Amino acid sequence: xxxxxxxxxxxxxxxxxxxxxxxxxxxxxxxxxxxxxxxxxxxxxxxxxxxxxxxxxxxxxxxxxxxxxxxxxxxxxxxxxxxxxxxxxxxxxxxxxxxxxxxxxxxxxxxxxxxxxxxxxxxxxxxxxxxxxxxxxxx
Numbered sequence: 001x002x003x004x005x006x007x008x009x010x011x012x013x014x015x016x017x018x019x020x021x022x023x024x025x026x027x028x029x030x031x032x033x034x035x036x037x038x039x040x041x042x043x044x045x046x047x048x049x050x051x052x053x054x055x056x057x058x059x060x061x062x063x064x065x066x067x068x069x070x071x072x073x074x075x076x077x078x079x080x081x082x083x084x085x086x087x088x089x090x091x092x093x094x095x096x097x098x099x100x101x102x103x104x105x106x107x108x109x110x111x112x113x114x115x116x117x118x119x120x121x122x123x124x125x126x127x128x129x130x131x132x133x134x135x136x137x138x139x
Contacts, residue, residue, distance in 0.1 A: 035064065065102045
């Protein structure tokens, strides 16, 4: 692994679940680690989804091994670039492989489709209010 190629700052996140004051479960993402990484394309393509074509992009992410990143799994995600001037991309982790003996990690991730906020009105069991959730927009 060439450490000089670790030129992108990424944030690794894990889904966490918590309860609201009324006892409703709420999913959110918490940061596991922020690391320098190298990112390279693996493949891209398009496939038919319902009812339109959906574009996909897979990348290979390499990071240094650390105790904080040992438990990475396909339920986690990577976010980069971690900059206020560049658009943020969200990648779902598909596979994690160790490079050498505690030298580094090779992560295969797939870019998520566009994510948009959708409003839902909550009336059952809760005071009337507005609940924002993230939904995937395929198109």
